[in-house]
Amino acid sequence: xxxxxRTTLTSFVxxxxxxxxxxxxxQTLLNVLREDLHLTGTKCGCNQGICGACxxxxxxxPIRACLALAMVVDGRDIxxxxxxxxxxxxxxxxxxxxxxxxxxxxxxxSGMIMSATALLMRKPSPDRQEIREELSGNLCRCTGYAKxxxxxxxxxxxxxxxxxxx
Amino acid sequence: xxxxxxxxxSMPRLEASAKATGVARYTADLAFPNMLHGAVLMSTSAHxxxxxxxVSAARALPGVRAVMTGADIPRKRFGLMIADExxxxxxxxxxxxxxxxxVAAIDRETALAAAELIQVEYEDLPGVFTPDEAMMxxxxxxxxTFAAYPKxxxxxxxxNAISIAQVLSGDPDEAWAEADVVVEGVYETQAQYHAxxxxxxxVAxxxxxxxxxxxxxxxxxxxxxxCIAEALDLPRAKVRSISPYVGGGFGGxxxxxxxxxxxxxxxxxxxxxxxxxxxxxxxMMMRSRHPxxxxxxxxxxxxxxxxxxxxxxxxxxxAYADDSPAAMHMVLHFLRGPxxxxxxxxxxxxxxxxxxxxAAFRGVGNAQATFACESQIDELARKLSLDPIDLRLRNxxxxxxxxxxxxxxxxxxxxxxxxxxxxxxxxxxxxAALAEAPTSKSGKRRGLGVSSVVYTCAYLSTSxxxxxxxxxxxxxxxGAVDIGQGSDTAIAQMCxxxxxxxxxxxxxxxxxxxxxxxxxxxxxxxxxxxxxQVIAQATDDIVSQLFPHAAELLECSVEDVELVPGGRVAIKxxxxxxxxxxxxSRRAHxxxxxxxxxxxxxxxxxxxxxxxxTINKGMMSLAAIGTYVFGAQxxxxxxxxxxxxxxxxxxxxxxxxxxxxxxxxxxxxxxxxLVQGIGFALMEELVWSDGQLTNPSxxxxxxxxxxxxxxxxxxxxxxxxxxxxxxGVKGIGEPPVIGIAPAVGNAVExxxxxxxxxxxxxxxxxxxxxxxxxx
Numbered sequence: 034x035x036x037x038x039r040t041t042l043t044s045f046v047x048x049x050x051x052x053x054x055x056x057x058x059x060q061t062l063l064n065v066l067r068e069d070l071h072l073t074g075t076k077c078g079c080n081q082g083i084c085g086a087c088x089x090x091x092x093x094x095p096i097r098a099c100l101a102l103a104m105v106v107d108g109r110d111i112x113x114x115x116x117x118x119x120x121x122x123x124x125x126x127x128x129x130x131x132x133x134x135x136x137x138x139x140x141x142x143s144g145m146i147m148s149a150t151a152l153l154m155r156k157p158s159p160d161r162q163e164i165r166e167e168l169s170g171n172l173c174r175c176t177g178y179a180k181x182x183x184x185x186x187x188x189x190x191x192x193x194x195x196x197x198x199x
Numbered sequence: 200x201x202x203x204x205x206x207x208x209s210m211p212r213l214e215a216s217a218k219a220t221g222v223a224r225y226t227a228d229l230a231f232p233n234m235l236h237g238a239v240l241m242s243t244s245a246h247x248x249x250x251x252x253x254v255s256a257a258r259a260l261p262g263v264r265a266v267m268t269g270a271d272i273p274r275k276r277f278g279l280m281i282a283d284e285x286x287x288x289x290x291x292x293x294x295x296x297x298x299x300x301x302v303a304a305i306d307r308e309t310a311l312a313a314a315e316l317i318q319v320e321y322e323d324l325p326g327v328f329t330p331d332e333a334m335m336x337x338x339x340x341x342x343x344t345f346a347a348y349p350k351x352x353x354x355x356x357x358x359n360a361i362s363i364a365q366v367l368s369g370d371p372d373e374a375w376a377e378a379d380v381v382v383e384g385v386y387e388t389q390a391q392y393h394a395x396x397x398x399x400x401x402v403a404x405x406x407x408x409x410x411x412x413x414x415x416x417x418x419x420x421x422x423x424x425x426c427i428a429e430a431l432d433l434p435r436a437k438v439r440s441i442s443p444y445v446g447g448g449f450g451g452x453x454x455x456x457x458x459x460x461x462x463x464x465x466x467x468x469x470x471x472x473x474x475x476x477x478x479x480x481x482x483m484m485m486r487s488r489h490p491x492x493x494x495x496x497x498x499x500x501x502x503x504x505x506x507x508x509x510x511x512x513x514x515x516x517x518a519y520a521d522d523s524p525a526a527m528h529m530v531l532h533f534l535r536g537p538x539x540x541x542x543x544x545x546x547x548x549x550x551x552x553x554x555x556x557x558a559a560f561r562g563v564g565n566a567q568a569t570f571a572c573e574s575q576i577d578e579l580a581r582k583l584s585l586d587p588i589d590l591r592l593r594n595x596x597x598x599x600x601x602x603x604x605x606x607x608x609x610x611x612x613x614x615x616x617x618x619x620x621x622x623x624x625x626x627x628x629x630x631a632a633l634a635e636a637p638t639s640k641s642g643k644r645r646g647l648g649v650s651s652v653v654y655t656c657a658y659l660s661t662s663x664x665x666x667x668x669x670x671x672x673x674x675x676x677x678g679a680v681d682i683g684q685g686s687d688t689a690i691a692q693m694c695x696x697x698x699x700x701x702x703x704x705x706x707x708x709x710x711x712x713x714x715x716x717x718x719x720x721x722x723x724x725x726x727x728x729x730x731x732q733v734i735a736q737a738t739d740d741i742v743s744q745l746f747p748h749a750a751e752l753l754e755c756s757v758e759d760v761e762l763v764p765g766g767r768v769a770i771k772x773x774x775x776x777x778x779x780x781x782x783x784s785r786r787a788h789x790x791x792x793x794x795x796x797x798x799x800x801x802x803x804x805x806x807x808x809x810x811x812x813t814i815n816k817g818m819m820s821l822a823a824i825g826t827y828v829f830g831a832q833x834x835x836x837x838x839x840x841x842x843x844x845x846x847x848x849x850x851x852x853x854x855x856x857x858x859x860x861x862x863x864x865x866x867x868x869x870x871x872x873l874v875q876g877i878g879f880a881l882m883e884e885l886v887w888s889d890g891q892l893t894n895p896s897x898x899x900x901x902x903x904x905x906x907x908x909x910x911x912x913x914x915x916x917x918x919x920x921x922x923x924x925x926x927g928v929k930g931i932g933e934p935p936v937i938g939i940a941p942a943v944g945n946a947v948e949x950x951x952x953x954x955x956x957x958x959x960x961x962x963x964x965x966x967x968x969x970x971x972x973x974x
């Protein structure tokens with residue numbers, strides 16, 4: 034990197050794997066995931082924190098990877114769409130998206146799935162209106178959202194019912 | 200034709216799991232050893248002569264490997280209908296955002312920094328920013344050399360006009376005398392941004408043999424190949440175009456994005472170059488739906504029978520033609536609506552302006568025409584005190600009718616579609632109840648509105664090659680790009696059905712100009728219809744080669760064998776006496792005849808319009824388009840009389856799809872199109888100030904989110920098998936977007952008694968109408 038060449042060593046866990054990456058001050062988590070760790074499942078739709086395509090979970094909370102500076106996630110636990118093998122909720126959500134036809138072009142899908150996963154981790158049995166509201170920060174241009182809402186409801190029905198964490 | 204009984208099942212898309220787990224690779228996800236990154240410098244002037252460039256500072260920046268301007272590229276123009284574009288501006292810039300220079304560097308940050316260092320000296324020219332300005336007698340001319348540009352249709356134009364055309368049928372001037380009622384209005388539609396979630400991207404590489412390979416987000420690998428070849432002055436064979444997964448297109452990726460720029464940089468540096476636009480760059484540089492102003496007038500008898508309709512449309516084409524002529528011609532073609540209109544005349548004009556180019560967008564031209572047409576039908580119903588669906592049913596096309604100039608329409612199911620939305624939405628009771636309901640305490644009223652929908656789904660040509668592998672599975676190559684709508688799965692399902700194979704025995708070849716045969720592109724709702732035609736041919740070809748092997752192995756005559764499910768050929772009526780595809784194919788591969796390959800080639804062509812009945816002036820050929828698709832849409836809206844805000848709370852969308860190949864995917868098209876239609880109806884608009892786009896971000900340009908979509912969308916799939924098609928299918932990609940805006944406008948009028956003739960129907964516009972109306 035020729036510009037902003039000063040780097041800092043940052044350590045965090047991605048999908049269960051400890052990672053150590055030299056990052057520049059301006060480098061975003063999205064950039065580190067895609068360019069340094071080659072985890073390209075997380076997409077860049079607007080790079081302004083609006084479309085939600087880059088949503089990942091940071092210690093279980095959904096964040097926009099395009100707005101998060103990589104340095105800031107030092108010591109955190111990051112879950113991306115590639116982490117289905119390590120996270121049972123994510124994997125149930127992914128399967129539900131496949132079965133219900135909630136995936137069309139797929140470009141919003143990873144962010145949408147991560148937001149849905151965050152919702153179901155916090156609240157395993159949301160009603161349809163809660164799902165609509167929770168996913169309103171993730172834009173989709175293909176599906177009209179109907180089958181995405183169906184997918185989240187299906188995933189919720191398959192998850193063990195437990196007390197909400199909050 | 201073999202059994203097609205497996206068609207119609209809902210099945211997950213072939214690639215759904217790859218997309219849901221992040222494995223699916225899109226263009227921006229690709230990387231090559233030693234790859235460079237590109238950046239594009241956009242014009243800051245809306246209309247100017249380029250006096251000079253100074254690229255020295257950019258070239259001197261460490262890490263920069265190439266800087267190119269219009270002075271460094273072939274002076275070769277390309278374009279779908281009119282060859283008026285270059286990959287980088289040459290001599291002149293014509294809109295703010297137009298690519299002026301490009302940089303390749305070791306990373307994207309360096310490339311962007313270098314692009315900022317390029318100095319371009321402009322001599323500003325007066326600009327034209329609206330069609331009205333473009334039509335002024337003393338208007339600045341956007342393309343002085345227009346007359347010399349190659350064109351692929353019988354183009355009539357003058358001044359800043361890209362195309363001027365007319366459709367005339369019957370004797371409209373005489374017919375007005377017989378009309379008891381006349382309704383007339385001006386309807387305006389806006390520039391809508393495609394907003395595919397994946398911004399435009401391309402990776403280009405060179406191979407040392409003078410060939411350039413481009414991976415890109417495109418709706419047509421062949422259009423991409425053609426445009427690169429024309430712009431770079433290369434033979435087609437020196438350009439290979441491939442599409443990885445594509446994150447949506449909706450018309451916006453039919454023509455080139457940054458592929459040519461990536462190819463130029465790759466050839467200049469001898470290295471792979473990736474160019475990915477930011478969202479802001481994509482919005483400023485690429486395309487929008489054509490803004491249109493349509494003046495429409497309809498005359499009818501007192502009983503509602505339509506006699507005559509005339510109109511004129513003026514469209515804003517932006518700085519380059521792209522497919523503007525076709526978009527305008529589609530307005531003229533569809534302005535009559537799916538009704539019997541004995542006398543009509545429509546005049547159209549699309550103009551260059553110094554703004555972003557306008558281009559095909561889901562329902563090209565038709566969405567604009569239908570907003571005018573279907574709004575006006577409701578205005579006529581109101582004037583005649585007729586129910587809007589009753590009035591439509593009185594006039595709809597019937598089986599045996601044709602479109603303009605005897606253009607065949609296939610199954611004329613518009614009446615059935617209207618009846619279905621009427622019954623499914625409980626139209627009569629619901630409409631009456633809503634009309635009588637008091638305004639809510641918070642000032643909200645609901646209304647119900649309807650629109651008819653008509654479109655076509657067959658267009659141009661396509662081809663397929665199906666290969667039977669030695670283990671009895673098949674590989675199909677078609678050149679069709681699945682941009683997210685699900686065509687790969689539909690192709691696999693049709694191929695599997697024709698050969699009575701499980702779908703997972705069918706392998707789809709990624710669209711690649713080296714590996715897959717010609718397909719003109721994923722547009723015009725054409726893929727499922729067109730591919731079905733060639734899949735039927737290619738699989739019949741396979742079967743005709745397969746049966747002699749089976750007969751030899753079964754020791755019977757060819758006439759005595761038939762396909763049975765599961766990749767088997769059996770003796771007719773004795774299904775336990777069979778051989779597998781693998782048995783036959785191994786025989787073909789290693790003993791007799793050689794590997795089995797099936798081929799299909801198809802071009803859609805009907806008769807040119809009968810000029811005794813209809814005169815088309817300045818139009819592209821309509822003989823390449825056809826097979827009509829009908830639908831009807833109803834929406835229930837809630838209008839806040841305090842704020843003017845409109846919400847769509849429930850929607851019914853009925854479409855005659857001929858035959859659903861994959862019901863879940865058809866529903867997905869209907870639901871998704873409908874919500875895009877809501878964006879068009881209520882919220883989306885690109886806004887310019889003197890040539891400067893003022894809202895190039897998702898912060899300021901809003902598309903519908905999950906809360907803007909209706910809580911209930913009823914996707915109603917009607918199946919009247921299409922008689923011209925081996926599988927009976929029709930395309931459904933575009934129709935669901937088309938009727939929503941007028942249905943919403945009609946529902947708003949039903950709710951609060953105001954007619955909004957300008958899109959989008961924003962709170963401000965509704966409120967202004969409400970204030971004008973009084974209480």
